[in-house]
Amino acid sequence: MGLPPKFKSLDRIPALMGGPVSPTRVDLGGNLFFNQDCIAGAREHLGDDSVDLIITDPPYGIQGHIMHRHYNRDERFVADGYVEVDGAHYNEFSHRWISEAYRILKPGGSIYVVSGYTNLYHILDALHGAGLLEVNHIIWRYRFGVYTKKKYISSHYHILFYEKPGKRRHTFNVTSRFGLSEKDPSGGSLNYQDREDVWDMNREYKRKRAKNKNELPLELLVKMIQYSSDPGNTVCDLFMGGFSTAKAAIGLDRRFVGFEISKEIFSTRLKDLEGLRPGYLQDGLRTPMHVQIRNQGKSWTEDELGRMRQRFLELKANRVKKYKIIPALCEEFGRGRWSIEKALKKNGLGMREPK
Ligand SMILES: C[S@@+](CC[C@H](N)C(=O)[O-])C[C@H]1O[C@@H](n2cnc3c(N)ncnc32)[C@H](O)[C@@H]1O
Numbered sequence: 001m002g003l004p005p006k007f008k009s010l011d012r013i014p015a016l017m018g019g020p021v022s023p024t025r026v027d028l029g030g031n032l033f034f035n036q037d038c039i040a041g042a043r044e045h046l047g048d049d050s051v052d053l054i055i056t057d058p059p060y061g062i063q064g065h066i067m068h069r070h071y072n073r074d075e076r077f078v079a080d081g082y083v084e085v086d087g088a089h090y091n092e093f094s095h096r097w098i099s100e101a102y103r104i105l106k107p108g109g110s111i112y113v114v115s116g117y118t119n120l121y122h123i124l125d126a127l128h129g130a131g132l133l134e135v136n137h138i139i140w141r142y143r144f145g146v147y148t149k150k151k152y153i154s155s156h157y158h159i160l161f162y163e164k165p166g167k168r169r170h171t172f173n174v175t176s177r178f179g180l181s182e183k184d185p186s187g188g189s190l191n192y193q194d195r196e197d198v199w200d201m202n203r204e205y206k207r208k209r210a211k212n213k214n215e216l217p218l219e220l221l222v223k224m225i226q227y228s229s230d231p232g233n234t235v236c237d238l239f240m241g242g243f244s245t246a247k248a249a250i251g252l253d254r255r256f257v258g259f260e261i262s263k264e265i266f267s268t269r270l271k272d273l274e275g276l277r278p279g280y281l282q283d284g285l286r287t288p289m290h291v292q293i294r295n296q297g298k299s300w301t302e303d304e305l306g307r308m309r310q311r312f313l314e315l316k317a318n319r320v321k322k323y324k325i326i327p328a329l330c331e332e333f334g335r336g337r338w339s340i341e342k343a344l345k346k347n348g349l350g351m352r353e354p355k
Pocket of ligand 1: 036037038039056057058059060081082083084214215216217238239240241242243244245259260261262265
């Protein structure tokens with residue numbers, strides 16, 4: 001595979017001039033990995049308006065490199081070399097990388113930034129300062145918070161979902177995971193639940209396997225990629241860490257480009273990607289069910305209207321909520337919402353909530 005259009009020529013990467021970071025470029029099947037500071041690296045290798053989606057998890061400026069002292073975990077399996085940012089420079093650092101992110105995003109492209117609470121205000125300041133527009137402020141709830149006695153236990157991260165303004169609005173594949181009329185056993189909409197802005201997900205438990213500090217769960221990344229990009233799109237992670245965004249993007253048949261400043265992390269974690277088959281996650285995805293509007297355009301027969309009226313009264317008598325009745329009727333009678341509502345009105349059946 002060649003380089004995506006608008007990627008700058010990669011032929012003129014300067015030779016290593018010394019210092020701890022080597023600007024290494026690795027191309028695995030057209031997916032590009034740079035062992036480099038993302039700000040300098042993006043300037044050097046990525047053109048304006050060149051990526052569709054950025055998913056990234058910058059260092060938190062809270063001494064992430066010594067985080068094991070706070071978390072009760074076996075450090076032998078956590079990759080060394082995590083590069084932290086000095087909290088005193090967090091604002092400037094955020095402005096610098098987020099203005100690069102803005103430049104490389106296509107108009108209408110999306111960015112998800114994972115952030116803790118401590119330096120959240122700097123990230124928000126930089127996102128707004130760069131001209132990105134808020135789509136959602138997502139709360140990711142987890143269950144690995146640090147135990148405290150004198151205050152509540154912190155058990156969430158912030159995920160800031162923003163878009164770069166443009167003529168085209170951001171991609172949002174609303175039914176990529178659940179059809180609009182799919183229900184849980186108690187009749188609740190699965191699509192609605194999946195799109196609520198509080199996500200309850202745990203980290204993967206990788207006992208005795210190498211991991212990065214703060215490694216994001218695959219499930220979380222897959223969700224963002226499914227909703228906010230299409231196969232063939234280019235996904236970028238400016239702070240790769242354990243290469244988790246890369247694994248999810250390649251697994252979903254997206255192109256990938258990313259940066260990681262730490263030589264140690266880069267060389268250890270890159271190995272996980274060797275032999276990864278593009279699209280390897282596709283088979284494991286659930287197929288959303290879409291209601292077939294099989295009777296679209298057909299006029300209602302008297303018999304059908306009678307049956308629909310009867311079903312409506314039954315559901316109402318069973319105290320089924322109004323917002324569940326219409327989708328249920330759509331499915332049973334193979335008609336769209338509008339057609340059902342019109343037919344109900346014609347039958348003199350109001351849609352007031354059952355008392
Ligand atoms: C919070 S971790 C990312 C974790 C990652 N999302 C994962 O799931 O494994 C942040 C990473 O950014 C790297 N980093 C710090 N400063 C950087 C910079 N200027 N450019 C690129 N990477 C950087 C750190 O070494 C660390 O691996």
